[in-house]
Amino acid sequence: MPIPSQALFRMYGRSVQQIVSGNFSQSDIGAPPPIATISELQAYYAAGIDNPAIAPRLHQSVNFGGNYVPAAGDYELRFTPNSEMMFDPTGTPVTYSILDGGFPKGMVANQFRVWVNGNILTGGRNKYLDNYKFKGDNNVVYDVNPPNNLSGDFLQTSNEFGPSAFSNLWWGVHQVFDTTMGISAHVSTVVDASGFTPNLRIDEIYIEGIYTLLVLSVTSDVQNAGPLGEVVINGLNLDFFDEFSVNWYDEGVTDPLGFNTIPIPPNNIVTHTNVLLTIRIPEGVPLNVQLQIMAVQTSGVNFTGSVLLTQINTQLVDGSGIYKLVPGKTNDTYYDRSVAPVGTLDLKIPDPFIRTGFFKG
Amino acid sequence: MAKGGEYISHCVSVKVRVNGIGNIKTALFDFGNTNFFYMVDLAMNDNVTGRTLTALSNFNSELIQAEVRTTAIDEVFKLSRVIPYVKMSKMGYPQ
Numbered sequence: 001m002p003i004p005s006q007a008l009f010r011m012y013g014r015s016v017q018q019i020v021s022g023n024f025s026q027s028d029i030g031a032p033p034p035i036a037t038i039s040e041l042q043a044y045y046a047a048g049i050d051n052p053a054i055a056p057r058l059h060q061s062v063n064f065g066g067n068y069v070p071a072a073g074d075y076e077l078r079f080t081p082n083s084e085m086m087f088d089p090t091g092t093p094v095t096y097s098i099l100d101g102g103f104p105k106g107m108v109a110n111q112f113r114v115w116v117n118g119n120i121l122t123g124g125r126n127k128y129l130d131n132y133k134f135k136g137d138n139n140v141v142y143d144v145n146p147p148n149n150l151s152g153d154f155l156q157t158s159n160e161f162g163p164s165a166f167s168n169l170w171w172g173v174h175q176v177f178d179t180t181m182g183i184s185a186h187v188s189t190v191v192d193a194s195g196f197t198p199n200l201r202i203d204e205i206y207i208e209g210i211y212t213l214l215v216l217s218v219t220s221d222v223q224n225a226g227p228l229g230e231v232v233i234n235g236l237n238l239d240f241f242d243e244f245s246v247n248w249y250d251e252g253v254t255d256p257l258g259f260n261t262i263p264i265p266p267n268n269i270v271t272h273t274n275v276l277l278t279i280r281i282p283e284g285v286p287l288n289v290q291l292q293i294m295a296v297q298t299s300g301v302n303f304t305g306s307v308l309l310t311q312i313n314t315q316l317v318d319g320s321g322i323y324k325l326v327p328g329k330t331n332d333t334y335y336d337r338s339v340a341p342v343g344t345l346d347l348k349i350p351d352p353f354i355r356t357g358f359f360k361g
Numbered sequence: 362m363a364k365g366g367e368y369i370s371h372c373v374s375v376k377v378r379v380n381g382i383g384n385i386k387t388a389l390f391d392f393g394n395t396n397f398f399y400m401v402d403l404a405m406n407d408n409v410t411g412r413t414l415t416a417l418s419n420f421n422s423e424l425i426q427a428e429v430r431t432t433a434i435d436e437v438f439k440l441s442r443v444i445p446y447v448k449m450s451k452m453g454y455p456q
Contacts (some may be wrong), residue, residue: 330435348434358392359426361370361447 027141070320230270233277244277246285247292261294371453372420373435375427376413383412383436387429391422405438413444421450445453 231246243263250258264279271278279293331346375387384402391397400416427443 240451330437346434351430351432352438353428353430354440355390355429356427356443356445358426359370359445359447360368360424361449 231279231281231291233279233293241277244279245294246279246281247294248285248289251286251289367423368449369421369423370425371449371450372418372422372425372445372447374415374417374446376415376442376446377403377429377440378413378442378444379403379405379429379438379440381431381436381438381439383431383433385429385438386430387416387427389420389422390426390428391420392424392426396420396422404431413442415433 025278070152245261245263247259248259250260262282262284268280268282269278270280281291285291331348334347372389375389375446377385377387379385382405384404386402387400389398389400398418398420400418403414403416406413425445425447429438429440429443431438
């Protein structure tokens with residue numbers, strides 16, 4: 001009769017318990033998350049919703065071949081800044097009026113800064129992410145001049161395990177309010193046969209706008225009646241200005257060579273309230289010319305608004321999702337973009353096995 | 362029965378106390394994985410008898426190692442005991 005021999009277990013590789021208790025599987029399975037424009041984000045912000053389940057609109061999606069193997073590519077997050085949102089937290093544009101004319105909106109030296117804090121999450125598979133960078137030198141994306149901190153790419157070597165974090169500061173001088181700007185992320189991946197790909201997440205986008213109202217000017221219809229003539233300006237927020245000058249062109253000349261300007265000394269300011277400004281034309285101003293009164297705010301006023309555009313989670317189109325343990329789940333799940341709408345594909349995990357120790361009769 | 366000798370053992374079957382889903386594949390290896398013996402797959406799903414699954418084998422070696430494995434998706438197993446049936450058969454290889 002054979003003699004049964006009790007063998008000792010010796011585990012190789014994964015333990016059985018690890019295999020059967022749960023595996024890494026995706027939690028963000030399904031269609032890409034809903035997307036929102038910045039204006040929608042503003043609405044969320046205005047409504048006091050701190051963490052809406054939306055993600056900004058990705059400008060570019062990436063086409064990739066194969067079933068579930070994503071491709072490396074450039075990803076762009078574009079948005080159009082709203083000047084009122086960025087630079088005027090109250091949302092009320094500053095306007096001025098004078099006589100029968102009106103102060104145009106002043107020349108604004110506006111600047112903005114964009115902070116972007118985020119994470120590269122690769123589900124512990126960062127070794128497949130060779131590098132990532134945020135590019136600020138893309139003229140298509142950025143309309144900034146000069147790109148002070150935008151020279152070069154922000155590059156961080158990936159880590160072997162765990163999420164990597166990046167933090168970068170962009171600073172640009174933006175000359176046009178409503179020009180599209182944005183963020184460009186280039187994610188370069190080394191995709192193995194299983195199709196692991198990193199997942200990019202942008203946690204926060206801070207936009208801080210600082211603008212200084214430098215100068216306002218108006219061309220009035222006032223004809224200078226004489227050295228002692230006065231110009232009465234009715235307007236709003238006139239306290240804002242502290243220096244004034246009177247300008248005119250020589251008769252029949254409209255080019256800059258014929259431009260003349262004389263500062264108005266304080267003694268010539270008869271009345272200066274928030275809504276009324278009466279200026280006595282100083283000597284030297286010829287008669288019967290059309291005057292241009294220029295009001296200047298010398299020290300400048302900074303309208304600083306720091307607006308947190310709430311938390312934004314950017315789910316790349318080809319992101320592989322965030323992994324978590326799911327009890328009882330015995331396979332991995334990947335996006336399958338070979339079908340429409342986007343489906344999922346279950347893949348098996350490596351074969352679980354055990355081997356006993358050596359035995360003999 | 363001699364103990365500790367470098368004799369040849371003969372394994373005729375392996376009992377595996379296993380629960381799970383799918384087919385479990387069992388195999389025997391010698392020291393160094395040079396020689397091996399694959400046994401018939403055992404269906405864990407069909408084990409409605411409640412008896413321990415037994416795989417027959419015919420394998421001779423000085424040292425024997427048993428392997429239990431699944432290879433298909435969603436196959437899982439929980440293995441609690443492996444009982445090999447082994448007996449000394451030869452004192453050595455023929456000279």
